[in-house]
Amino acid sequence: MTPRPATPRPTTPATAPADAPRTAADPGPAPAHRTPSLGWWRDAVIYQVYVRSFADSDGDGVGDLPGVRKRLPYLAELGVDALWLTPFYASPQADGGYDVADYRAVDPRLGDLADAEALVDEAHALGLRVILDIVPNHTSHQHPWFQRALAGDAGARDRYHFARGKGVRGEEPPNDWQSVFGGPAWSRVPGEPGLWYLHLFAPQQPDLNWRNPRVHEEFDAVLRFWLDLGVDGFRIDVAHGMVKAEGLPDIGTGAQARMVGAQELPFFDQDGVHEIHRAWRRLLESYGPDRIGVAEAWAPTPERLALYVRPDECHQAFNFHFLRAGWDVAQLRAVIEESMAAATTVGAPTTWVLSNHDVVRHRTRLGSLARARAAALLMLALPGSVYLYQGEELGLPEVTELPDEVRQDPAFLRAARETAGGQEGLRDGCRVPMPWTAGGPSFGFGPGESWLPQPPGWGTLSVQAQTGDPLSTLELYRTALRLRRLLPGLGDTAMQWLRAPEGVLALSRPGLVCVLNTRPAAVEMPAPGELLLCSVPEESRESMEAGAGPGRLRLPANSCTWWAA
The missing domain is CATH 2.60.40.1180 (Golgi alpha-mannosidase II)
Known part of the structure; x- marks a missing residue:
């Protein structure tokens, strides 16, 4: 396969209203703020597709790539510039696909490589770019490397973090690190008393050792594989976590690990991660100026976050500080000012996000649909790039009453066993599948039931029910995105x-x-x-x-x- 450039989005929106505002600089064709030479990502609106919950094409209850492909016209009409696909690689699905067994294969439950290529081609034909999730901090425990490591292969073991436990017989973990999902960040190696392996997340997600050159070589090859297929970039999962402090020192507090916080941690936001991102920036630029890297970096301050978007590192980094702000003018203004100031020091655009697949949906978090709608308009008016999470344009709330027996979040499952709750087991509630139609067994998500049950009233929130209703949240988003595209002052100004x-x-x-x-x-x-x-x-x-x-x-x-x- 050879690299194929993305088709730019048409600059004259076919769906723009007849009375949409015009300016002398914008008589109708390309809006003045759309300047390709500045980088398309600087003011892009990027839509997150949680693949398992977006659209099910075959009736097995799980969303898949053909389902996403079928719904691409909806995203084009909505007015976004790109879609970010959560992992669809071969995986035992211990953590929703973020436990990857083969980075070059599609999970057969979600499609195949031909489906992935067809999706990218059709998205480009509609003027949409495609960003893939890449998971470099850890693999699945079923990855061939880890299976060889468990079998005693010394070379394979050096690609992960194996260590002898403390105590006379190594019966205690090697250090006091805690998993983000709750409990110790170490598990024993079966059949080898005293030997442990590191996993900052679930035990099925062993952490890679990025001090091993073989790990670098492998991920370079994986990125090239997907770039050759035509994708436009990567969202880098746990971009702040790949490098651990030398010697794996104790923290000394025994506190629960968090993705972000004021405490400095020996496994997050280590300076060594930046050389990895520099190398990946060089790789991306070898494919042209429009392939991008987006860091999921939970840095403790906006200033630390800005380090990930220096000119020779990632193109964007998620701004979780904005997401965490409350419904308070002082908080919002402070976060906006700090975020923009930090990004400006390195010449990067600021990104804004209100919801994603790891946090409580912002309608619920902010306390009402009215606040959620208002927050969306504020976000879309800010300079820089915006990320939307599937379903927020419908005003979907968090589903808070899922039965325990249907939950699949490993944070919830582990917390139920160990009383620790790294992310409080709340992530299933924001991953309930999309409602597309007012009726049907899964409101148009698929021909059968969905993998997580949808609330009975979700038909009224569906795409079908809201389309054409001027009072609906969907039409609010569509109008705001059209105006954002047409007004020359919105974007990177x-x-x-x-x-x-x-x-x-x-x-x-x-x-x-x-x-x-x-x-x-x-x-x-x-x-x-x-x-x-x-x-x-x-x-x-x-x-x-x-x-x-x-x-x-x-x-x-x-x-x-x-x-x-």
Whole structure:
């Protein structure tokens, strides 16, 4: 296979409304802020597809690649620039595919290589780029390397972290590290008392030893395999965790490991990871300027996170600090300022995200659908790139009442046995399959039941039920994404804060003013311009002006508005 460039997204949106705003710099074709030479990723909207829960083509209850391919037109119409696919590699599925047994093969439950190639080709034909998840911190315990290591192969063992335990007979783990999923980060090697192996996540996910050159060589080859197939880049799982401190020292606290926190940990955010990312940047650039690396780096501060996006490292890094901010103007403003300042020091774009497959959906986390809709408009108005998680455009809540017997999150399963709860077992609730239609056994997800049960009322939240309804969350997202594409000031451009009443956040972009009211009641302020979009769909300029003084507006509670400045 030879590398094939991605087809750029058409610059004239076929779905743009007839009365969409135009400017002198944008008479209709390419919006002025879409400047390919700056890098498509700098202001891209990238949609995360959790493959197992997106669309099931064969009725086995699990989403697959043919299912994703069938739904690509939906993503093109939604208005995103790219999709990020969670792992679909051959895997025993101990952790939703993040335990990889073969990085060059597709899990037969999810399709085959021909399906992967057809998906990439069709996405490109629709103007969508494709980013794959790569999992370099650990493999599956069924990976051939680890199986050879368990059999005693010394060379294979050096590709992982094996160590003798403490105590007279090695009966205690080699150090005090805890797994993110709860309990010790070490498991005993079967048949060899006193010998242990490291796994920062589930026992079925042994950590690789990135001090071994063979590990580097293997992943270089894996990246080239998928780049040759035509993918546009990689989201790098646990990008901050591949290098462990020399000697694997104790932490000394015995505290539960977390993906991010103020405490410095000898297995996360070690300086040695940056040389790996530099080498991968060189590899990506050998395929041209448009292939990208995206770091899932849970760094303790925005300044540490910025190190992952220096000019010779990753193109983007997920900004989890924004995701973790509460519904509070001071918190939001501080996170936005700190994130942008840190990224600016290295010339990188800031990324924004509200939900993903590892956290509680933001509708539930923020406390209401109104807040979720408002937060989405704020996020889409900020400079840089945006990540959307499947179903957030439908306003899906977290499913909090799943029966224990259907849960598959290893964090939940391990916590149930050991009382420790690394991620509280909450990840199944955000992975419940997408509702596409108002009825059917799985609301259009597939021809049969889904691998996780959907709530009975999800038909009203489906794509079918919301399409064409001007009050729906789906149409809010579609309109916001069209405006983001059409307005020349949205994207990778400057931003400044505006004066606003207490509890209100107001910012200005070239040609746009965005106003967020976090208060539980309406608030008055001067009218900033012509109303473009409001997260409270029944509100119009006329209703906002009613009861307010001349030149003033009453902004709805828990709302966000966009204004043409």
